[in-house]
Amino acid sequence: MYSKWLQVLVKCPLFEGMDMDQLNSMLECIKPRVLKYNKDEFIALAGNDFKGVGIILSGEAIIVKENVAGNRVIISMIESGEIFGEMAAFSGKPKWPASVIAQQPCNVIFISSKTFVSQCENLCVSHQLLIMNMLKILSQKALILNRKMEYLSIRSIRGKIIHYLLEQYKQNDKNMFTLPLNRNELADFLNIPRPSLSREMCRMRDEGLIDFYRSSIRINSLENLKALADL
Amino acid sequence: MYSKWLQVLVKCPLFEGMDMDQLNSMLECIKPRVLKYNKDEFIALAGNDFKGVGIILSGEAIIVKENVAGNRVIISMIESGEIFGEMAAFSGKPKWPASVIAQQPCNVIFISSKTFVSQCENLCVSHQLLIMNMLKILSQKALILNRKMEYLSIRSIRGKIIHYLLEQYKQNDKNMFTLPLNRNELADFLNIPRPSLSREMCRMRDEGLIDFYRSSIRINSLENLKALADL
DNA sequence: AAGACTCAGTAACAATTGTTACCAAAGTGG
DNA sequence: CCACTTTGGTAACAATTGTTACTGAGTCTT
Numbered sequence: 001m002y003s004k005w006l007q008v009l010v011k012c013p014l015f016e017g018m019d020m021d022q023l024n025s026m027l028e029c030i031k032p033r034v035l036k037y038n039k040d041e042f043i044a045l046a047g048n049d050f051k052g053v054g055i056i057l058s059g060e061a062i063i064v065k066e067n068v069a070g071n072r073v074i075i076s077m078i079e080s081g082e083i084f085g086e087m088a089a090f091s092g093k094p095k096w097p098a099s100v101i102a103q104q105p106c107n108v109i110f111i112s113s114k115t116f117v118s119q120c121e122n123l124c125v126s127h128q129l130l131i132m133n134m135l136k137i138l139s140q141k142a143l144i145l146n147r148k149m150e151y152l153s154i155r156s157i158r159g160k161i162i163h164y165l166l167e168q169y170k171q172n173d174k175n176m177f178t179l180p181l182n183r184n185e186l187a188d189f190l191n192i193p194r195p196s197l198s199r200e201m202c203r204m205r206d207e208g209l210i211d212f213y214r215s216s217i218r219i220n221s222l223e224n225l226k227a228l229a230d231l
Numbered sequence: 232m233y234s235k236w237l238q239v240l241v242k243c244p245l246f247e248g249m250d251m252d253q254l255n256s257m258l259e260c261i262k263p264r265v266l267k268y269n270k271d272e273f274i275a276l277a278g279n280d281f282k283g284v285g286i287i288l289s290g291e292a293i294i295v296k297e298n299v300a301g302n303r304v305i306i307s308m309i310e311s312g313e314i315f316g317e318m319a320a321f322s323g324k325p326k327w328p329a330s331v332i333a334q335q336p337c338n339v340i341f342i343s344s345k346t347f348v349s350q351c352e353n354l355c356v357s358h359q360l361l362i363m364n365m366l367k368i369l370s371q372k373a374l375i376l377n378r379k380m381e382y383l384s385i386r387s388i389r390g391k392i393i394h395y396l397l398e399q400y401k402q403n404d405k406n407m408f409t410l411p412l413n414r415n416e417l418a419d420f421l422n423i424p425r426p427s428l429s430r431e432m433c434r435m436r437d438e439g440l441i442d443f444y445r446s447s448i449r450i451n452s453l454e455n456l457k458a459l460a461d462l
Numbered sequence: 463a464a465g466a467c468t469c470a471g472t473a474a475c476a477a478t479t480g481t482t483a484c485c486a487a488a489g490t491g492g
Numbered sequence: 493c494c495a496c497t498t499t500g501g502t503a504a505c506a507a508t509t510g511t512t513a514c515t516g517a518g519t520c521t522t
Contacts (some may be wrong), residue, residue: 024396065349070477085371086487087374088374089370090363090367090369091370091374092367097374116357116362117362118361124508128349131346131362132348135320135321135365135369136322137364137367137368138322138369139318140323141373142369142372142376143318143319143328146318146376149376149379149380149383150453152380152383155509156478156479157509160474163298182498184499184500191384192479194500195480195482195500195502196480198480198501199501199503201501208340214487214499231381257469386480387508387509391489412469414469414471415469415470423510424510426470426472426473426512427470427509427510429471430472431509433471433472435514
């Protein structure tokens, strides 16, 4: 019944650590529903009753939220193997917090929240793995949000840049390294306009703090950078 | 063995839904360690091996993080009944992401991550509740961070105010309501300086969008507010 | 009721940031 | 190799925001 989708599901972080046999027998055990959606159909409608954690089996969908003004904003796009609804599933409010809309014909599997707490009758070991994976997904989500928050709560552009560079420096452990993002992406990540990012980086270069050419960066004065970081 | 602390633990969200008898038998089953710390002692040291999810039984502690510049920043304060380390517990990196330092003599209980995935031998029902509660705590944490992010990623002060007011309006469902925060707290929440908040609110009053006196607010033109919300 | 404290509004000025538009260098595909 | 696209630096100007310091209203205390 699920064999058609095993290839996709085995790559989903929710089933990490399982081989296809384990996965298959677990699916037979928890029996999640697989549903089809046409293009532009609502896979989930914000405010409606929550169905369960969803995984896109095929196709592509967007997650959409209505802001306070009532306008629709695209939060993200998800495709095959990706998961949605994991935050809402256990929050105690069984309503969809955002809408999910098929961009192409989609197959979607829904795993009910109960699955994660009640041991299955067969006491399969995969079930424990499933719970562990869900906990992992949620905590990693929280950690990512936490990191983003750190950047967003820095008010000055220079502060954000320094924070980012020092984080990169820590990872590379070298004075010279390559940025994994281009200017547009970096500006986006730091939530500032790109020209403002460029301007500030050039000022920092003029002051002798850093040197750079495109994505190659050299930190000239680690001490000065650090001293500026907590203003 | 744990009876001394049942009163505290029963109020902890991790054990929500359990009565003292259930809680006690579950503790006897998972046998978590209880450790004592003196004032100023490190309950957890950032970078060290992760011990497990902690709960403060008595006393008071601070959660401290070193920023990129190497300075210590107090993230939050926790007291009896409060939990720490829940994000790190399942993230796959078994290191403390921040330090926890006792501010007063503390008793702390540590519950290992494994507890949450492996069913106990006695198959106690409370165990399922424990897993469910942990999932709930994590997902609520993620949702809270998500909400904070929404505010932080709005760039203009006016945008933040409007977003906040419309959210409050939604909750109260009335044109007139009382803000739950004073100006200082609100400015802090929106991550802007207080005088800037005051100035902008007054401008909005001058433009006829809102009226207010201290914490009482009236929204004059819901439509105009909404129209301004997504600029 | 006088003094002290907290809370919020105000104003002036400096500083930072957003905006827009343009340009040059680097990369890409025929 | 030439057009085309992408990427990133630059500049000028407007707009917003931060900063600081002061004020008065309200609240609390003794």
